[in-house]
């Protein structure tokens with residue numbers, strides 16, 4: 001199992017907004033990176049939301065691996081809420097994993113830790129969201 | 134310019150109940166650890182120096198009312214329940230026989246922002262002038278309805294003071310009571326308006342009851358431009374962000390961290406959280422204050438942002 005989307009494959013720029021992707025069975029791991037604020041949020045939204053279309057009961061489950069996100073302002077969190085609503089509306093499952101120290105604090109302060117299931121690392125999130133046969 | 138907060142609670146005034154008092158007594162006694170205090174001064178030093186703000190003081194429970202000191206007359210933003218005590222203070226300072234002019238800027242006419250007027254003693258005294266400025270066309274109607282049967286025994290026509298309503302337009306510049314003033318329209322059921330007041334190179338923005346969704350960059354940019362370089366922002370920080378963008382979407386209020394992000398973008402020096410959720414007790418509000426400071430620290434890219442939590446009785450000098 002790969003340890004992260006952002007090893008040697010990071011697609012340029014440290015600004016934030018790009019979202020890398022990796023499939024692990026029926027779980028899709030999405031890895032945003034950098035600083036997500038009003039300057040990068042549009043790219044982040046455009047990169048994230050289309051990848052949720054097949055997040056359904058019989059489709060893929062989504063794990064957002066946030067380990068490479070330095071911080072996220074309220075506009076970025078708003079996009080996460082759109083993602084949560086979209087997945088819920090499609091009866092799909094979404095969770096977040098591997099929050100760094102600052103992102104953990106931001107999730108707690110914004111109460112987004114009550115919106116998403118939060119897992120310690122991606123392996124734990126993948127295990128929890130993998131469909132039991 | 135100086136701001137004095139008379140009411141800082143959102144939606145409905147609240148009072149500290151018996152359980153709340155008991156929590157504070159408990160916290161203070163626990164902190165004292167059996168010590169005795171030989172004098173009143175020693176007791177005061179303990180209260181000031183060792184108890185946290187939520188235990189020793191608290192945030193108060195009156196609804197929106199802020200006095201802006203430093204202009205020509207008594208200038209007030211909103212007439213929530215905090216207005217009652219403001220009236221008593223002015224009467225004490227100047228005496229009831231001294232006619233005064235009051236200039237009020239009204240964010241909107243929701244009940245929590247006008248309910249103080251029937252209890253504002255200067256409104257009953259002939260000779261006083263009360264000028265109410267705002268962008269809504271329904272201002273006078275709202276005050277008349279508030280003081281009519283069967284809701285209140287003293288009718289609008291029987292108030293002693295002289296009232297005048299002044300229609301403002303957002304985007305235009307005004308000079309009123311010694312302040313340069315502009316208004317901006319905000320997203321709220323029935324609309325609300327924020328005000329920017331400037332005098333002697335200092336500027337304060339009073340922006341309550343506004344939901345900054347940030348789903349349109351051009352709309353957000355407009356508000357950021359309105360705030361640009363302000364010395365102080367008083368901001369509707371009623372909900373957590375998670376609540377604001379989910380269950381309480383379209384309720385017309387913002388969150389603590391949205392205010393921080395807007396201040397950072399606009400280069401505001403001092404951010405004051407306002408219009409507190411009535412279900413929060415003093416310990417909840419104290420925690421939100423600490424968390425908001427921490428968020429501002431994490432997000433800070435340049436000059437540190439000063440973060441205050443408004444409370445009834447707070448004064449901020451600019």
Ligand SMILES: [Zn+2]
Pocket residue numbers: 143144197243245246342408
């Ligand atoms: Zn209100």
Ligand SMILES: [Zn+2]
Pocket residue numbers: 241243321342385
């Ligand atoms: Zn309102």
